[in-house]
Amino acid sequence: MIEEKADAEPTEEEFEEVLILDDKGLNLRIVLVEPESEGNVGSVCRAMKNFGFNDLWLVNPCKLGDFAKAMASHAQDILEEVITVGTLDEALQGCDLVVGTTGKPSESTRQHLRTPYFTPSEFRTMLEDKAGRVAILFGREDFGLSAEELARCDIVVSIPASDEYPILNISHAVAIVLYEISGLEGGDFRLASGEMLDLLYSHIESLLGEINHPEHKRDKTLLMLRRVIGRAMISQREYFTLMGVLRDIELTLARMEEGDTSWVENN
């Protein structure tokens, strides 16, 4: 029984499998979620090229035609190399940090997601020493990112704007965020990968069950923990330490369940 539980834990080999050490510095991906205006998509291409970015992904976008080309102006290369996918998950494949953007959020949304919002300039500072692949999400023209999509984000960036009319045109929002972070080369603080974080969260979730955390609170607690860990932008090394602690808790719980207290002497 103990062995079965132990087998369910990630082994050192599994840890090794998800370890990514090859890339240094920052790799930035722009993701537009269900853009509705081809003109905006073209304008986003132009702004990206203006600030030296080129990795654009579109989730379930509108049709792109001549107006997108006209607005892209001298950024036809970005428009031609855009990657179109059907779901957000596909666009986030291989990303270590997922960043949402939003206009001034309603207090209720703020509450629900339990998250502070960062300005583009704070976001720049946060990225300065990082290495890894970062996806920056921009939502639909009419209602931005859904609560579910925002919950999927590790951090959320919001552009400070007038209370009277805080909703920017999407290409303006992209231009301002890229203006702030352009020229960033990042550092050698290697972010834990998205794959690592998924594994970490699934262990936390199962742990919440094992310790009988009230069932009606589990989802909210898990979301809050995701927020905290996401915002902390943990490194690969920190990931291994956290996973080690989780594994120790799980092993101990399993042994105690079996009435095995030999581990007390062993440690």
Next chain:
Amino acid sequence: MIEEKADAEPTEEEFEEVLILDDKGLNLRIVLVEPESEGNVGSVCRAMKNFGFNDLWLVNPCKLGDFAKAMASHAQDILEEVITVGTLDEALQGCDLVVGTTGKPSESTRQHLRTPYFTPSEFRTMLEDKAGRVAILFGREDFGLSAEELARCDIVVSIPASDEYPILNISHAVAIVLYEISGLEGGDFRLASGEMLDLLYSHIESLLGEINHPEHKRDKTLLMLRRVIGRAMISQREYFTLMGVLRDIELTLARMEEGDTSWVENN
């Protein structure tokens, strides 16, 4: 003869006339010079409202129709209250500081205008303690502001962008500059008025003649002095001191010309 020259100098009363003491804090005006796309004008209106600005002037613009309205979105009030004029001079009436914007300038332009370019963030810092009316100029979609229009500016702001494609869409440029300076309230360092500066420059110009500054150098020297004084953003108080010095030089020159050296004893 001395009296005639003295009469040509600004009197204390003339100084008083141009003194403006009524306004505190910053008053910001956006001026688009010959915009060619009504969509861009509408987008500029939206960006202005997003960041709390409302004073928009257009110099000799394209026709504004339904597309401008569509792009202005919830900033119809700004679009309706736009002021259209035929010349740049009209748009700058009553402004104390004229700020040009430009994409990455060619080295030759840089050389000719003898001016450093400021980033939007440096520009924000420069405005922090100022009081007065500031016009920010954005040029045509295809070639920006002319060399002559840039020469008319006290300072020039340039958005750092990719060497490969440094020319931003005009509404993106407006959005980024306004994002940087939004929320600025200014201080009590009252800028010398545009009228004062004109008077100062006309006195410098006539002085260059009186001291036989080489004629072929005069225009360039005057432009350089305009640049230096414009960039220094002088206050009203500093204006009076400079004018006082100029008047003393001119009076002394006039007296020496007449062979009158009594002033030496008088001082």
